Amino acid sequence: MASEHGGAVDGGWEARLAHVVDLMREMSRQTDPQEMVRAYGERVQHLTRIDRRISLSRRDLAAPCYRVTRSTTWPGAVNPWTDKDRLPLLEGGLVADLIYGNEPRVVDDLAVPADDPAAEYLAGHRSLLAVPLFDQGVALNMVLFLRTEPAAFAREELPELVWMSNLFGRATNTLVLSDQLRQANQALDRELKAVGEVQRSLLPAALPKIPTLDVAAYYRPSARAGGDYYDFFPLPGGRWGIFIADVSGHGSPAAVLMAVTHCIAHTNPGPAQPPGRVLDYLNQHLVTLYTGGSGKFITAFYGVYDPRGRRLTYASAGHNPPRLKRCADGRLIPLDAAGGLPLGITGEETYDEAVQQLQPGDQVLFYTDGITEAANRTGELFGTDRLDRVMGNCALQAAGLLEEVLRAVEAFADGHPADDDRTMIVARVS
Known part of the structure; x- marks a missing residue:
């Protein structure tokens, strides 16, 4: 099934490898973490068949609160590092259970009550793949991949996706820290x-x-x-x-x-x-x-x-x-x-x-x-x-x-x- 943002890469392992190599090259050129996340998200759309992608964070929050940091349904991107107050702050429900669960999850037959705090983000989709992004051993961030049909995610793809997503998360965090250090050094130099x-x-x-x-x-x-x-x-x-x-x-x-x-x-x-x-x-x-x-x-x-x-x-x-x-x-x-x-x-x-x-x-x-x-x-x-x-x-x-x-x-x-x-x-x- 084709996604909202393009279908997965076809042509066997050679095509997938070439796409991953191109992704790594592009990531290595990035200096802005926001642009890096955008480029990575577009590439992942082509590697994994998904219809919607949602990014979450519970950094500096107490259970069961979390923030939605990115969504492919948004008309524009919000920078979560500089405009955190513009991000939706939600509490409880299925998504809170997922991000505070600290584990990868696959839901084959997703049914979300209308009163769930994240219903507008999950509605219309039957399959969900939750990928935790660990920091100091805790899933402070998480990415949700959604498909409209049930049982759409193969379990054998999960290890690779968790691995790749966490490596990317660490790279992004390093870039954020590098940018913060650069700004601090500039302020100190002034x-x-x-x-x-x-x-x-x-x-x-x-x-x-x-x-x-x-x-x-x-x-x-x-x-x-x-x-x-x-x-x-x-x-x-x-x-x-x-x-x-x-x-x-x-x-x-x-x-x-x-x-x-x-x-x-x-x-x-x-x-x-x-x-x-x-x-x-x-x-x-x-x-x-x-x-x-x-x-x-x-x-x-x-x-x-x-x-x-x-x-x-x-x-x-x-x-x-x-x-x-x-x-x-x-x-x-x-x-x-x-x-x-x-x-x-x-x-x-x-x-x-x-x-x-x-x-x-x-x-x-x-x-x-x-x-x-x-x-x-x-x-x-x-x-x-x-x-x-x-x-x-x-x-x-x-x-x-x-x-x-x-x-x-x-x-x-x-x-x-x-x-x-x-x-x-x-x-x-x-």
Whole structure:
């Protein structure tokens, strides 16, 4: 008997196999679960002689309630994932018994009372085949195949139909979850992008003009938002504070703590304080209010440059020592004469200071470990030796040296993505 939507495939097993292969090809191209269900339903119409097909769901419902999610009698399709409230919600009757029975069923002589909740969907048909679709071992969904004549479904077709329908159900569910994951990732990416924009707004909008010091800066997070931070502070007497920090971890948590550090640094009350006292202040507030017991910490280097004497007074909280290249004699001097624990670990830590006398032509490179720990495809790190070799070009101004370092890091990485945020401040004494 021909169905409302076309008859079954004739021509023997070769024709059926060809049709199944075409079905699998078409299913593999689908990215929209609603379109996938539509295409699958049309194909199944040709494989199995049926006159009507009804899809049901009891997901998130209590017995004996269920929803009709699809019917070949409907003039148009309703998307059950996005328009669930438009689906008919029924209670009790034969269909409730079937879907809550959790088993395949064949009814050879269907007789439906007029007051059955699903009577309009079943009326006029004498044969019914119920195929449960399992999720976590429970038939949360079911497909009903109907024929107008009695005893129309052969039992030997049931195993194949249950098998194929459940495999398709799992594939559809995977596609739905994939789409939900894609939408969630897009929403998360939008949020991270907004966090990154806020974070970048906390960095200096323009580099300061510091007498006797040419400066350039670079900042790139490894994700939408990161935990690196640099800043410049105008101080009394024409001096300038130069600050660079690196929050442990990556992404939004690090970006939030970076913003907190920025806020604390900019609310330090009273007259300008020497570098060690500034780090003490940051550390006390971080430990007391934010990082105590969390395992989070911040490495930081803070230097105060006095243009009149070309003198840099500095303190460090576990940060990478800046590299000083003395172009007058070629020496490389790490600024490591003062150090201490990273910020946010213990409130008992205090920070000593050191003074470095600078000379015209000196190059100073402040950086976070995303520079020296940049890895190539084999896992080798860029390291300080390569950084020092790049600093050998004393003819470059600050911006030129910064670009030279970035080119060297990118060439070394050879396409390997950045695993950490990368931040640099380059200063050249004039």
